[in-house]
Amino acid sequence: ALAHANFPRDELIEYLHLIQDRYGHISPDRLAALAHVMKLSQAEVYETATFYAHFQVTRDGDVAPPPLTIRVCNGPSCKMQGAEALVHELGDLQGGARIEEVPCVGRCDGAPVAALGKNIIPSATAQTVAAATRSGDSKAKIGTYENLDGYLAAEGYQAFHALMSGVLTRKDVFRELEVSGLRGLGGAGFPVAQKWRFLDGQTKPRVVAVNADEGEPGTFKDRHLLETQPHRVLEGALIAAFSIEADDVYIYLRDEYPHIHTILSTEIEQLMRRALTHGIRLHLRRGAGAYVCGEESAMLESLEGKRGLPRNRPPFPAQAGLFGRPTLVNNVETLYWVTDILNTGGADFLARGRRHFYSVSGRVKTPGVKLAPAGVTVRQLIDDYAGGMSEGHVLKGYLPGGASGGLLPASLADVPLDFGTLEPYGCFVGSSAVVVLSDHDDVPNLVRDLMDFLAHESCGQCTPCRSGIPKLQSFLDDPHAHRDIIEELSQVMRDGSICGLGQAAPNPVISALRHFSDDFKPKDRA
Ligand code: SF4
Incomplete structure (x- = not known):
C-alpha cells in the first residue's frame, strides 16, 4: 500500500527523521524501502541522509548503535564550563551508552549542556546525566509559553487581521517597515523593507521561508523567542506572506530544538483548525544538524x-528560491519585530530606538538573552545585563558574532556592537552571539576549536x-611564520x-593574529 501512497520529494528529510527517531539509525534495507516508496534512486536518498549529522546511516554488517546516545555540546561556552571533563566522566560512568560530542546546541546560557534524546540537560554533571539515563527520560521538556488563547487575549493577531480586513494595506506595511528602519537580524542586516520589495513584480506563486536554523555557536536568541512567544513570530510570518502575496510559509527549525517543534506543531495546528491563517498554509520542517543550512540558499535546498x-x-x-518560486527569507527575530512595528507603527519603533536580542554567554555571572539597544558595548552587556564577570575572572576578550565573527580584545570592549561598527577591527556582529572570554581562556586553543568546527561544517562544494x-588550520602551530600566506589565502577564501x-x-585566525598576537608567541613558537 505504501508504494502507492504519495510521498512528496521535499519531505524526504522528514521521512528520514521518522526512521531515525524510531530505530536510532537508518539501515540499508530501510533506506532502500524509502527510496522505493518515494520513487527515488537509492543514491539520492543516501546522499541526502549522509549529508546530515543527525542521521546515522549504517551499512550491511554494521552492529546497530546502542539505543542510548548522550550528546555533549562542545561549543565554546560549554567548553569553558567544563564540557571536556564531563565527556571524560561520562565515559567512565555510562557503560553501553554512546557518548557523542556535538557542535553548539543553542543552550549556551545553560552550559555545560548534555542531551539524552530530546531531553536537554542544562548545567549538566555526570550525576544529573546518569540520573536521566537511569530513568530513561528522553522526552523534550516544554516550559511555559504564550499559547494561541493567551496571545489572542493579549490582542495578538490584530495587525494581521487589520491587513485581512483591509484596515491596513500592503502599501502601509511597506511604508511602516521603511520608516522603522528595521534590518534583518539573522546576521546580514539587510534593510527589511527593501528585501520585501524585491518580491514586487515577481511571478506567482510566491513563498515565505522562515529561517529558524540558528546554528552559529553562541546564538540562542531565536530559541528564546520561539519557546516563549511563538505566535508573535508566526504573526510576523503571516504578515510577510500577505504583504508579498505568498500562499505558503515554510518554517525551517533546527533539529536541536525538539521542544519548539512540539510547540510550533501544536500552535500551527490550532491556527489552521480555527482558520486564523486565512488560507495561508504553514509548513513546519526539521533541519538535521547541518550548520551550513543556516545559509539561506542551503536552507532552501534542505527544504x-x-x-x-x-x-x-x-x-x-x-x-x-524554494521550488524555483520567488521566495522571501526572513529570520525569526526579524519577524518578531515586524509584528511589533505593525502594532505600534514604524515611527514609534524608531523613536524607541532600535533594540536587538543579544545572546550573551561565556565568563559572565548571568548568561542569557538580553534585550539591549543596538550599539550596546560588550562592557555594558557584561556589567549592566549579565551580572558582571564570573567570580575570579578578568575580561580578556570576546567573540562578538559567534564562531565566524572573529575575536576582539578587552581593550575594544567599548566599541558599539552594531552593523558595520566592527569591520574596521576585522570582525562583525552577525547574529549578536556574544561569547565573553577571560584570563582563564586560551586564545590559540579557541581558534583551533573554531576552525575545527568550520572545517567540519563546510559542505565541501567549493575549493577555497x-x-x-584545512590549510589555515595547518598554519596554526606557528601562524607568525606563515603570516603572508595566511593573509593571501584568506583573501582568496573571501573572494x-x-x-x-x-x-x-x-x-577567527586573522582577528586573533591581529588582536592576540602575543598569545601565539611564547607557547606556540617555543
Ligand atoms: Fe559555502 Fe563553499 Fe564552504 Fe560549501 S564549500 S560551505 S558552499 S563556502
Missing part, C-alpha cells in the same frame, strides 16, 4: 529535501573553503567562496 549545498547567485531567492580551511561560511572562515 526541498536535498543536501544543504549553498547555491550560486544569481538567481537570488527573491527571483527563484574545502581546501582553504572565491560560494557562501558566507567560507568567506568568513578566516576571521
Whole structure:
C-alpha cells in the first residue's frame, strides 16, 4: 500500500527523521524501502541522509548503535564550563551508552549542556546525566509559553487581521517597515523593507521561508523567542506572506530544538483548525544538524529535501528560491519585530530606538538573552545585563558574532556592537552571539576549536573553503611564520567562496593574529 501512497520529494528529510527517531539509525534495507516508496534512486536518498549529522546511516554488517546516545555540546561556552571533563566522566560512568560530542546546541546560557534524546540537560554533571539515563527520560521538556488563547487575549493577531480586513494595506506595511528602519537580524542586516520589495513584480506563486536554523555557536536568541512567544513570530510570518502575496510559509527549525517543534506543531495546528491563517498554509520542517543550512540558499535546498549545498547567485531567492518560486527569507527575530512595528507603527519603533536580542554567554555571572539597544558595548552587556564577570575572572576578550565573527580584545570592549561598527577591527556582529572570554581562556586553543568546527561544517562544494580551511588550520602551530600566506589565502577564501561560511572562515585566525598576537608567541613558537 505504501508504494502507492504519495510521498512528496521535499519531505524526504522528514521521512528520514521518522526512521531515525524510531530505530536510532537508518539501515540499508530501510533506506532502500524509502527510496522505493518515494520513487527515488537509492543514491539520492543516501546522499541526502549522509549529508546530515543527525542521521546515522549504517551499512550491511554494521552492529546497530546502542539505543542510548548522550550528546555533549562542545561549543565554546560549554567548553569553558567544563564540557571536556564531563565527556571524560561520562565515559567512565555510562557503560553501553554512546557518548557523542556535538557542535553548539543553542543552550549556551545553560552550559555545560548534555542531551539524552530530546531531553536537554542544562548545567549538566555526570550525576544529573546518569540520573536521566537511569530513568530513561528522553522526552523534550516544554516550559511555559504564550499559547494561541493567551496571545489572542493579549490582542495578538490584530495587525494581521487589520491587513485581512483591509484596515491596513500592503502599501502601509511597506511604508511602516521603511520608516522603522528595521534590518534583518539573522546576521546580514539587510534593510527589511527593501528585501520585501524585491518580491514586487515577481511571478506567482510566491513563498515565505522562515529561517529558524540558528546554528552559529553562541546564538540562542531565536530559541528564546520561539519557546516563549511563538505566535508573535508566526504573526510576523503571516504578515510577510500577505504583504508579498505568498500562499505558503515554510518554517525551517533546527533539529536541536525538539521542544519548539512540539510547540510550533501544536500552535500551527490550532491556527489552521480555527482558520486564523486565512488560507495561508504553514509548513513546519526539521533541519538535521547541518550548520551550513543556516545559509539561506542551503536552507532552501534542505527544504526541498536535498543536501544543504549553498547555491550560486544569481538567481537570488527573491527571483527563484524554494521550488524555483520567488521566495522571501526572513529570520525569526526579524519577524518578531515586524509584528511589533505593525502594532505600534514604524515611527514609534524608531523613536524607541532600535533594540536587538543579544545572546550573551561565556565568563559572565548571568548568561542569557538580553534585550539591549543596538550599539550596546560588550562592557555594558557584561556589567549592566549579565551580572558582571564570573567570580575570579578578568575580561580578556570576546567573540562578538559567534564562531565566524572573529575575536576582539578587552581593550575594544567599548566599541558599539552594531552593523558595520566592527569591520574596521576585522570582525562583525552577525547574529549578536556574544561569547565573553577571560584570563582563564586560551586564545590559540579557541581558534583551533573554531576552525575545527568550520572545517567540519563546510559542505565541501567549493575549493577555497574545502581546501582553504584545512590549510589555515595547518598554519596554526606557528601562524607568525606563515603570516603572508595566511593573509593571501584568506583573501582568496573571501573572494572565491560560494557562501558566507567560507568567506568568513578566516576571521577567527586573522582577528586573533591581529588582536592576540602575543598569545601565539611564547607557547606556540617555543
Ligand atoms: Fe560549501 Fe564552504 Fe563553499 Fe559555502 S563556502 S558552499 S560551505 S564549500
